[in-house]
Amino acid sequence: MTVEMSWFSALCDDDYEFLGVPDDELKSSWEHCRNIVLTADRYGFDNVLLPSGYALGIDNTAFAAGMAPLTSMRxxxxxxxxxLIVPQLARQIATLDQMMDGRLTINIISSEMPGESLDSGPRYRRSTEVMHCLRELLDGRRVEFHGDFVDLEVEPPRISTxxxxSPLFYFGGLSPAARECAAAGADVFLMWPDTTDAVLEVKADMDARAEAHGRSLRYGWRSHVVVRETEDEARAAASRLLSKLDVEAGEEIRRKSLDSSSAGVANQAALRESADQEGYVERHLWTGVGRARSGAGAAIVGDPDQVLGKIRELTEAGIESxxxxxxxxxxxCDLFARHVLPHIDHGRLEFDPHPVDVT
Structure with a gap:
């Protein structure tokens, strides 16, 4: 199976030599994050995630526009x-897609806005409405929609992708409201690290939910990786990452995230609690990363064959991105690209997206 292999640009001040220990040379900046993306592009990755934060890092939309002429990857x-209001968001996305010659994909985020307090159900309802109207406009159709959060009667923007x-919508979330939102409107359902058995359980649930909406989903996996020439070296490198971590500093990093109270973050915390004394919940799945960051909190750790084997195991479980x-x-990125990437059959994820079901 051909899978999509993507890297991550640390736009939200999430780059360290030692987790939880700020390093001025690794702080989010145009130059630093640009170099991460150019490294991934040079090695032939298919896509790169540009995360969004308010309190941390630099703006990802402005960054994407600046990177558009410098890269060939998605x-x-x-x-x-x-x-943003949906019509303006549609115009912005169409403009970026033109600047990238059709290489834009979208990660839909449902976190609270800065200064906002909104329960899970309404937040995901807002996301479903936004995805529906956004896709309609980007597909060139007039929108007449009167929902709880989006109230529009508008023609599509003149500029198109x-x-x-519409670009593909990637989406992640584990709460019942998040799962229904993804089933109704996403194209690629992203999972944070978990055991393979748990991945299969979530996939089965999401397949059933999507089918109930007359839709189908593809599946993605968002995690960290530590690859070295030997397993002992990889485990030592993972341990080194935490060797200077102050417990209170790690907790403060997690609290700063706007998704710090989500079901997905709670699941990552539970995964850490079930791990062994060294933080491994499976032989090659290490949960130590989650001690110093919110969001995806585990890493695939091992030698090149072991990391490749874990990726193939997940591919067999239905992960395509x-x-x-x-x-x-x-x-x-350099280590993974040299040791593992050449042995993976990979390319851009392509398929026709389904309409968003808001019924």
Missing amino acids: MLLAVRCGE VSGR FILSGYPHAAE
């Missing part, structure tokens, strides 16, 4: 539903 732009269609990262991001 970019997965994180979009926080509610930050290169294909004349991998979004990986490591610390420091440019250095780990």
Whole structure:
């Protein structure tokens, strides 16, 4: 099976040599994050995730526009539903897609807005409405929609994407409301690290939910990776990442995230609790990363064959898109690209997206 292999650009101040220990040379900046993306592009990754934050890092939309003429890979732009009114968001996405010659993909984010307090159900309802109207406009159709969060009667923008269609929507979330939102409107359902058995359980549930909406989903895996020539070296490198971590500093990093109270983050915490004393929940799945960051909190750790074997195991479980990262991001990108990437049959994820079901 051909899978999509993507890397991560640390736009939200998430780059370290030692987790939880700030390093001025690794802080989010145009130059630093540009170099991460150019490294991934040079090695032939298919896509790169550009995360979105408010309190941390630099703006990902402006960054994507600046990177457009410098790269040949796709970019997965994180979009926080509610930050822009939908017609303006559609025009912005279409413009970026033209600048990238059709290489834009979208990561739909449902976190609270800065200064906002909104329960899970309404937040995901807002995301479903945004995805529906956004896709309609980007597909060139007039929108007449009167929902709880989006109230529009508007023609599509004159400017369109290169294909004349909406880019693919990637989406992640584990709460019941998040799962229903993804089933109704996403194209690629992203999972954070978990055991393979748990991945299969979530996939079965999501397949059933999507079918109930007359839709189908593809599946992605977002995690970190630590690959070295031997397993002992990889485990030592993972341990080194935590060797200077202050427990309170790690907790403060997690609290700063706008998704710190989500079901997905709670699941990552539970995964850490079930791990052994060294943080391994499976032989090659290490949960230590989650001690110093919110979001995806585990890493595939091992020698090249072991990391490749874990990726193939997940592929057999139905994962078709991998979004990986490591610390420091440019250095780990180099290691993964030299040791593992050449042995993976990979390419851009292509398929016709389904309409969003808002019924």
